[in-house]
Amino acid sequence: PEAPSAPVGDAAPVAVDPGTGVQAPVAAAAATTTDQMIYANADTLSAERAGDTRAFGWVAVLELLGLVLLPGLFLVALRRRAAARGVVR
DSSP states (O other), X not given: OOOOOOOOTTOOOXXXXXXXXXXXXXXXXXXXXXXXXXXXXXXXXXXXXXXXXXXXXXXHHHHHHHHHHHHHHXXXXXXXXXXXXXXXX
């Protein structure tokens, strides 16, 4: 396979996705200081993003507490309701 040639004249710059080899035109961006490619990696998990770790941690804690506590609280509520009606098991 040949490497893509540099843009000539008024041609738009092109970014090449190394995973698929697909070329995509790159829009003129504001002044940036990074040399990173302008495409998304499909293998990046949203849970691995640095800013999301705290939010996903709280979601995991709440889910685990719900899984542990809700069945017990439901049974306690059923027993109280049955005791209030006079049905004892």
